Amino acid sequence: MLPRAIKRLLHQATLSDQSYRFMFGRAPDDEFVVIDCETTGLNVRTDDVVAIAAIKIRGNRILTSERFEAIVHPDRELGAEAIRIHHLRRSDVEAAPIVWKVLPGFLHFIGPRPLIGYYVDFDIAMLNKYILPLVGIELPNERIEVSRLYYDRKYGDAPPNTSVDLSFAAMLRDLCIPPLGQHDAFNDALMTAMMFVQLRDLTRRGARIARQRTSPVFNPTGA
Numbered sequence: 001m002l003p004r005a006i007k008r009l010l011h012q013a014t015l016s017d018q019s020y021r022f023m024f025g026r027a028p029d030d031e032f033v034v035i036d037c038e039t040t041g042l043n044v045r046t047d048d049v050v051a052i053a054a055i056k057i058r059g060n061r062i063l064t065s066e067r068f069e070a071i072v073h074p075d076r077e078l079g080a081e082a083i084r085i086h087h088l089r090r091s092d093v094e095a096a097p098i099v100w101k102v103l104p105g106f107l108h109f110i111g112p113r114p115l116i117g118y119y120v121d122f123d124i125a126m127l128n129k130y131i132l133p134l135v136g137i138e139l140p141n142e143r144i145e146v147s148r149l150y151y152d153r154k155y156g157d158a159p160p161n162t163s164v165d166l167s168f169a170a171m172l173r174d175l176c177i178p179p180l181g182q183h184d185a186f187n188d189a190l191m192t193a194m195m196f197v198q199l200r201d202l203t204r205r206g207a208r209i210a211r212q213r214t215s216p217v218f219n220p221t222g223a
Contacts (some may be wrong), residue, residue, distance in 0.1 A: 016136030020107060023140055027112045032057040032144070034116045034196065036189040037123040040074055044125045048074035049099055052127075053185035054109055055193050057116070060201065062193045068109040069186055071096040099130050107131070114142040118168060118192050121145070146192055147171070149199040154209035162211070171195055174209050 012024050035054045041047035054068040073096045106127075117123050120143050128138040147166045154174065155164050168191075172179050177194045180187040202209070 014136050017134070020135045023107065023112055023135075023137075025112045027114065028058075030059050031113050032116050032196070033110045033113045034189045034193040035110070035120065035123055035127075036117060036185045036192065037126050038183060038185045038188075039126055042122070044122070044129065047126075048072075049126050049130070050074050051185040052102065052106060053189040054106065055186075055189050056113075057193055057196065060197050062190070062197060064190065067186070067189075068106055070102045070106070072099045072102055073097060100134065103127075103130060103134055107135075110141065112141060114144055115139070116144045116146060116192065116196050118146050118171075118188070118195075144196070146195045146199060149203065150174075150195070150209070153199060153202050153207070154211060157208070158211065175199070 012021070015021065015023075033054050033056055035052070037049050037053075038051040039047050039049055049072050051072060052068070052070050056063040056066040073094065115124065124139055124143065132138050150171050151164070151166060155162060158164075169179070171177075172191065172195075175195055175198045177191055177198070180191055
């Protein structure tokens with residue numbers, strides 16, 4: 001695997017629109033961006049983005065006043081299941097701009113900052129299929145996965161065969177974060193931002209998330 005610095009140089013060399021060179025600049029100190037995409041499904045090749053949200057974090061502060069939100073007109077008609085999950089009506093997305101109109105603003109918002117998310121690789125893969133033909137490269141930003149941080153704090157020292165739960169609900173519960181309405185891009189990004197700030201603090205202090213102890217099963221036969 002190529003070192004990150006070399007990969008960045010290769011990306012810069014293939015950048016088709018030089019006005020996006022800012023993506024390779026130096027990120028502001030201790031700044032991050034949490035991202036979340038809502039999509040018509042989970043197939044990167046065939047599904048579309050319908051909403052994008054991003055929130056900046058500076059230090060341990062979540063800057064909800066510095067955010068990016070956009071509803072996107074998908075290439076295909078919004079199905080009934082997607083409407084049920086995201087609470088977006090067909091009229092909402094029909095009046096929205098197409099993704100190509102939204103992306104420049106999104107890219108300027110995130111800049112070169114590290115990107116944080118819950119299963120962030122999926123969100124970035126969905127975005128990259130539009131970003132690549134637009135600027136000639138995929139997102140070069142560092143990625144930070146909150147479920148990995150959570151795993152390290154809760155299960156990093158767990159004995160073999162420990163049951164692992166990396167669900168969004170489990171993380172909210174363990175970190176005492178109030179559940180907002182899920183499958184809303186901004187709400188999901190905000191909850192993920194709160195997770196990151198807490199997990200980062202736990203990591204700095206070397207603190208762990210307690211695992212529930214299971215009581216031994218009483219067997220009167222001794223078998």
